[in-house]
Amino acid sequence: MCKLLWNLCKKKDKLSMQWVHVYYKKYNLGWGTEPKKASWVIQKIFKAKKYFVEASYTEDDVLRMKTFSIKDVYLKNRGEFSKVSWRRIIWNNVGLPKWIFMGYLAAHRRLQTRDRLKRWGCVALCKPEAKTMNHLFFVCPFSKIIWASILRWLKIVKPVMDWEHELQWAEQHCRGRSAIAEIYRMMLVGSIYYIWQKGMLESFKKYRGLLKKLLEV
Ligand SMILES: [Zn+2]
Numbered sequence: 001m002c003k004l005l006w007n008l009c010k011k012k013d014k015l016s017m018q019w020v021h022v023y024y025k026k027y028n029l030g031w032g033t034e035p036k037k038a039s040w041v042i043q044k045i046f047k048a049k050k051y052f053v054e055a056s057y058t059e060d061d062v063l064r065m066k067t068f069s070i071k072d073v074y075l076k077n078r079g080e081f082s083k084v085s086w087r088r089i090i091w092n093n094v095g096l097p098k099w100i101f102m103g104y105l106a107a108h109r110r111l112q113t114r115d116r117l118k119r120w121g122c123v124a125l126c127k128p129e130a131k132t133m134n135h136l137f138f139v140c141p142f143s144k145i146i147w148a149s150i151l152r153w154l155k156i157v158k159p160v161m162d163w164e165h166e167l168q169w170a171e172q173h174c175r176g177r178s179a180i181a182e183i184y185r186m187m188l189v190g191s192i193y194y195i196w197q198k199g200m201l202e203s204f205k206k207y208r209g210l211l212k213k214l215l216e217v
Pocket of ligand 1 (some may be wrong): 121122123125126130135139140141142
């Protein structure tokens, strides 16, 4: 898709690309176009822009590319990624994919917590600090209990901190391949998932079940 977008922007002399330009002339197709009425294929091509943007390519960069190399885009993407210190915590994770995805969003601070906090009574009970993701993970007394019991189970002695500091702590202490590090990373994204998805009470029940299961193994 990235390659097709590059082709379109460059107006490459390929018959298919010329066809697209003629057919969608009224849109004056280019970098910023989002042809809403175009066919899904064309829309998909233009959505590929986000991959370029993620790899910090500008329109000029794309136009300057003489040939298109997916490897370059990938490497540039990965280069940006290696600067992200939490990537080992999230990607080297044996947790369920849905947990990891939630952890990824949380690490990006992309979880919109305000509504959840309202629904679970945090805004009423824990005001005024109940506004941010840091409250939900794990400043809130309810989620704090959950995370504290996980830490106890893992025999890790450390205070329960907010998300910012929990993530930093995990980066420093649990990035390796030891069993405890693996389990810690898994439990971290798991608790994000359950607390976020199920609310405090249900996640506590879920966790009790999960811990029991793990202890039996
Ligand atoms: Zn709260």
